[in-house]
Amino acid sequence: MARLIKTEKEVEGRYTEQWVVVEEDVLDQWPAGARRVVGRPATRVDGLQRARGEARYTADVQLPGMLHTAVLRSPHGRARVKRLDVGRAMQAPGVRGVLTPRELAARDAADWPGEPSVGPHASEVLTCEPGYAGAPVAAVGAETFGQALAALSLVRVDWEILEPLLDGDQAVRRGSLLGEPRRYERGDLDRGLAEADLVVEAKYRTQVVLHNALETHQSVCRWEGDTLEVYTSTQWIWGVRREVAEALGIPADRVRVVCEYMGGGFGAKNDAGDHTFIAAELARRTGRPVRCALTRRDENRATGNRNATIQRLVAGARSDGTLTALGGEFVNAVGYDGFSPFTSGPMQLLYGCPNVRTVDYGAQLNTPPNAAFRAPGFVEGxxxxxxxxxxxxxxxxxxxxxxxxxxxxxxxxxxxxxxxxxxxxxxxxxxxxxxxxxxxxxxxxxxxxxxxxxxxxxxxxxxGGPPSYAWVRVGPDGRAAVITAMQDIGTGSRTAMAQIAAEELGLPLDRVDVALGDSARGPYASISAGSSTIPSMGPAVRSAAADAARQIVEIAAQRYDREERVLSLRDGHVVSTDGGSWPLEEIAGLLGDGQILGKGARGPNPAxxxxxxxxxxxxxxxxxxxxxxxxxxxxxxxxxxxxxxxxxxxxxxxxxxxxxxxxxxxxxxxxxxxxxxxxxxxxxxxxxxxxxxxxxxxxxxxxxxxxxxxxxxxxxxxxxxxxxxxxxxxxxxxxxxxxxxxxxxxxxxxxxxxxxxxxxxxxxxxxxxxxx
Amino acid sequence: MLELRVNGGAFELDAPVGTSLADALRDRLGLTGTKIACNEGHCGACTVQLDGVPILSCITLVHSVGEREVTTIEGLRDHPLVEAFVRADALQCGFCTPGQIVSAAALVETDPEPDRDVIRHAMAGNLCRCGTYPRVEEAITTWRA
The missing domain is CATH 3.30.365.10 (Aldehyde oxidase/xanthine dehydrogenase, molybdopterin binding domain)
Structure with a gap:
């Protein structure tokens, strides 16, 4: 029977409680060390496709009638749009749709008599009051990207330019913060400093770093009947599915998110992103498939970054080096939006120091929003x-x-x-x-x-953590397929999942396929961020493979008159301790077109x-x-x-x-x-x-x-x-x-x-x- | 109408003046193995060969190619370097990989046993954000293994 329990889940240092259903058959871990497949070097199962240029990335999706998008972005860190005139852009060659901020709808209603077939007023991701340079203001969809760009140059904007706030320390002084400062203390820092034989203090700074995945942020959206297909370069298929469904107010199963191959993310592609909503809205209005792909330049303006930090640190120790005190004031220069990373984390976690006091500030600035970037906060801290x-x-x-x-x-x-x-x-x-x-x-x-x-x-x-699910299908040819709607962002998770399933099923690696990257094809899978793909997805895949293996043994036991306990799976065969050995395809082949279906879920984290x-x-x-x-x-x-x-x-x-x-x-x-x-x-x-x-x-x-x-x-x-x-x-x-x-x-x-x-x-x- | 010689074949296509070779290959001929990552000649993802010389197809006008033979990753799919890259794990996300292999193929054509410095010089124009460089070096060093 399934058991409902609560477990703790962590992504990038942020914890949430999570209900999880635990199945009864908890598998024992394999012993330490290399096994037949797991723990041994495996070249990537999709290596040839990627190396030969056959892998289809979002950038390679070309749909019939697809429109291309150019996005007008604010050149000012802080400004107001006084007037936005898209009239000439709408008449430009090839233009099929123009989107402007929702705020304009009320203000400029008189300028737009009647509802144009492709209206100008749109999405909430476009703004009349940009808080950072690079913030999207308007978008043009056209037959070619060149036409979209040309039309964009015809958009007239009158700006009221305001002074931007760019300095983290200044933001803290002015109280320009995203959320409350996070304070932490254990023991007593002042006492720890008093007990120290030596106290050192220093101020450190880290800079803003840009992700620059080689595939820029991009999505292609197409409506198929009442379902929106979203081809997107993402680290989290299911997150995009939920975000888009909520934004559009449609059931999540009417959003299909596809990302079979992905050209890098490093934390910047955890969310759907403005480009996805722009493409979805233009697709809805035009009835055409729409690509919205960022240029490299826009990628470096508007898709996130590792925020700068200012760190004022103190450490005290006895003469033998035993730490008595660690203290830190960490200013995260987050940007206009984003999150304040756990920059004090290493100071809290790395050493057994009894007296630690930290405070993290998240400074709101008129700079592009940060995004998680490979161990955000901990690299800096x-x-x-x-x-x-x-x-x-x-x-x-x-x-x-x-x-x-x-x-x-x-x-x-x-x-x-x-x-x-x-x-x-x-x-x-x-x-x-x-x-x-x-x-x-x-x-x-x-x-x-x-x-x-x-x-x-x-x-x-x-x-990692739950929930995450996988299915394993064994066909009459004795091959197995792992099916789960996770993504391989380039880390090799597709290969690791194949190894885990092959190990559990006693199959050589080349007899396991992995079908991932499509929310319509497999069950829920967790985000590829926070170093969580293997620890979240791997156990679900093993559990699914074990379920299939158990069924194979049950079938073999009945067919060949053996007790289940004497049977196991090895090298593509079911083998018996008495020397019997039957190829998997013989057993699976008994079922004709039948399939052996295993399912598995990620269990809880250790309480x-x-x-x-x-x-x-x-x-x-x-x-x-x-x-x-x-x-x-x-x-x-x-x-x-x-x-x-x-x-x-x-x-x-x-x-x-x-x-x-x-x-x-x-x-x-x-x-x-x-x-x-x-x-x-x-x-x-x-x-x-x-x-x-x-x-x-x-x-x-x-x-x-x-x-x-x-x-x-x-x-x-x-x-x-x-x-x-x-x-x-x-x-x-x-x-x-x-x-x-x-x-x-x-x-x-x-x-x-x-x-x-x-x-x-x-x-x-x-x-x-x-x-x- | 423009005639383009690509991977041993000849193709006729219509392209407005100003079209890049990369766009022509990808959008007109469906050869999407050539990637565009910066579209201004800084990263090397779009590398193809013109008569064996690696060039940046995103900043090469398709009308300037003329009679020269274009070799893309699709024309090198059976090159031993492809296997070597997979064997050495010289790819992660893979977005830069076709460009890396096209550059490397041009290198080993002229210098079948390039030493480390030669590899580093010849491959420095192909950026990889995943950081596969040590593996790329190994793949090119062991490509005939």
């Missing part, structure tokens, strides 16, 4: 905290690795919960060989290059436990102390994410996270026009993404031990952990190389030279002498 800890270690003359061991958190002190599993100490142990290279690396310094090694720890979520991922990274850098150039030469990453399903894909995830972190640390920065608040770095030559030539040697290791409390797999997520500690590890390596404390990201040459000058100013700490 880890940079500040882990840099400050190395400064503390240096001043106390305690080895930085030893300092971290000494302050290891053996439970979640923020609410006294045990961890479901934590193997950070094992990560530290494995880091020793990389850490031991310090003397040799430093000895390779030769003017003007100075070399050094630094490390930083990682904590982040990654436990009363904190599920987190852990790791450590060790960076080696070379710094040109004359020019301020920083080169990362080697990065070693050791992560504990429970069981690793696919070591090949997992290594790629870690390398990719580290390479994104390299950009975040050294080269990437969104710049704004200080007068208008508009984005200056809109193009991929102005905004400096890492290239292949920037990549250092990267060494990847996993602890790879199942979390015995977490689901039937013991696997946590891995998408985000590798990006978390890299910036701090690099900054700490810079300190080890030069004695200079960089405190602002990116570590541009200016910032590096500033830090070097500051160090030279401190006579008592000669360059290079601060850490052994």
């Amino acid at each position: 880890t940079f500040g905290l882990e840099c400050l800890l190395d400064e503390l270690a240096a001043r106390l003359d305690v080895d930085p690795l030893e300092l971290r061991r000494r302050n290891h958190a053996d439970h979640d002190a923020s609410d006294e919960r045990p961890f479901s599993s934590k193997r950070l100490m094992e990560c530290y142990r494995r880091a020793e060989t990389h850490w031991a290279r310090r003397a040799e690396v430093r000895a390779r310094s030769e003017a003007p290059w100075r070399r050094g090694v630094g490390l930083a720890s990682q904590v982040w979520y990654g436990g 009363g436990m904190r599920v987190l991922t852990f790791g450590v990274q060790v960076a080696e850098v070379a710094v040109d102390v004359e020019t301020g150039e920083v080169r990362v030469e080697r990065l070693a990453a050791i992560h504990d994410v429970g069981r690793v399903i696919n070591p090949l894909g997992a290594r790629s995830q870690v390398e990719g996270g580290i390479i994104q972190a390299l950009g975040h640390t050294l080269s990437e920065q969104r710049l704004l026009d200080p007068l208008t608040g508009d984005v200056l770095t809109q193009t991929l030559d102005a905004y400096k993404l890492p290239t292949i030539a920037d990549v250092p040697e990267i060494v990847v290791e996993f602890v790879d031990q199942p979390d015995t409390h977490l689901t039937n797999l013991g696997a946590k997520g891995l998408g985000e952990p590798p990006i978390v500690p890299t910036a701090a590890a690099i900054a700490n390596a810079i300190r080890n190389a030069t004695g200079a404390d960089v405190r602002s990201l990116p570590v541009s040459r200016e910032e590096m030279l500033r830090a070097l000058r500051e160090t030279r100013g401190r006579a008592e700490e000669p360059v290079g002498a601060s850490t052994a």
Whole structure:
């Protein structure tokens, strides 16, 4: 019988309670270690389609009669539309529809006698009072994108330009906040500081970073009878389905969301987005399929970003390195809208310090709204905290690795919960060989290059949660199909699901297909964000495969006169302990056109436990102390994410996270026009993404031990952990190389030279002498 | 009417002056393996070969191609590099991958055993936001394996 219980669900550090129905047959986890399929490297099951350009992304959807959309966006950070004249645009060649803000409907009613066949007044996503440069104001649908753009240039706007608020500190002073400040304290910070032998304080800044997935945000909408089809580049098919259904006021089953292949998201594609609503509305009005795809420039203005932070931190410790106090004031410069990330999270979770006090402010500014970007808050918070800890270690003359061991958190002190599993100490142990290279690396310094090694720890979520469902279908040909309406955003989740089903069904990987990416084809699946796809979906897939396997055994037992307990599935056969062996296709083939259908659901999270991922990274850098150039030469990453399903894909995830972190640390920065608040770095030559030539040697290791409390797999997520500690590890390596404390990201040459000058100013700490 | 030589075939198409080669390939010939990610020549996703030379098709006018042979990812589907990219896990979301392979194919045509520096130089114009670069390097190093 199904049992109804409450469980806790976490996405990107935000918790909700969730009712979940638990089936009775809870599967035991597989023993640790590589199995026949799970835990062994598997190339991507969709690799050939992607590599050959055969995979159809949203960008490749071409429907007969499809219109294209151009969107007029505010060039001002804060302004009011006094007058919007779309008359000429509506008459332009190829134009089939023009959308303007709803507010105009009342104001300009007299200008639009009668209801034009394609009316000008539309969606609530368009605004007359843009609060950031890039906010959508009007949209034109035309036969070609060129015609839409040409028509857009005929729209006349009279602006009342207002002064934008662009500075986070200023916003906090003025009380321009999104939500209340989040305050947290355990123990007593002031007492902890009083007990300390040494107190260090510092201010850190992190910059705005742009996601820049190579496929821009886009949707194609088409009405098929009373059903809206939405082809969209999304991280959450079911989230888009719900959002669109609610916005349109239609039953959710009348919205079909399709995303079979997806060109990257990194957190920016968790929501339906303005472009989807614009396309849906234009499709409704014109009766035509409509594409709304952002240009690269608009992508960098209006689709989210990693917000800037300002962090004022303090740490106190006894002379042996035991932390007595950690305090932080974190300003998240969120933007006009968005969310205030948990930037204080690492300070609360990473160490067992008894006295911790934090406050997070979410500053509302006239800048583009933020969006989740790969471990939002924790990337930024880890940079500040882990840099400050190395400064503390240096001043106390305690080895930085030893300092971290000494302050290891053996439970979640923020609410006294045990961890479901934590193997950070094992990560530290494995880091020793990389850490031991310090003397040799430093000895390779030769003017003007100075070399050094630094490390930083990682904590982040990654436990996923219910609900999530999967079906498994076994046909008479002895092949299996996993069916679930999840998405593979490029992380390789399609492959991991195939591996899990193949393992449970005793099938070779090439006899399992995965049908995903279509809300009309499979059951509910959770979001691909918060490192949750594998821990949320994987257990549901295993459970569905186990259901099918059980039925296969039952059929075989009856057909071949054996007891079920002597039968199991292996290498595409049902085998008996007495030596009997029957190909799966023979058993499934008995049913003719019949199918064996298994269903599975994600069970609850372990009650009363904190599920987190852990790791450590060790960076080696070379710094040109004359020019301020920083080169990362080697990065070693050791992560504990429970069981690793696919070591090949997992290594790629870690390398990719580290390479994104390299950009975040050294080269990437969104710049704004200080007068208008508009984005200056809109193009991929102005905004400096890492290239292949920037990549250092990267060494990847996993602890790879199942979390015995977490689901039937013991696997946590891995998408985000590798990006978390890299910036701090690099900054700490810079300190080890030069004695200079960089405190602002990116570590541009200016910032590096500033830090070097500051160090030279401190006579008592000669360059290079601060850490052994 | 314009004649375009693509992947060993000849195609006649109508395209207004100003049409990019990328748009012509994708919209007129249905060769959507060529991706457009920035549409202004900064990222390399749209890379195709003209007589074996990698070029950015999003900033190449289709009318300027003339007699030259266009090779897209569809024309390289059986190139050993395709298998090498899959084997080395040199793709994640895959949106940049066709462009990477077209660039790499041009590279190994002229230098079958490129060393690390040569690979990094030749491939630096193909951006990958997922960060598959170490795998791309491995794929090109091991493409004949």
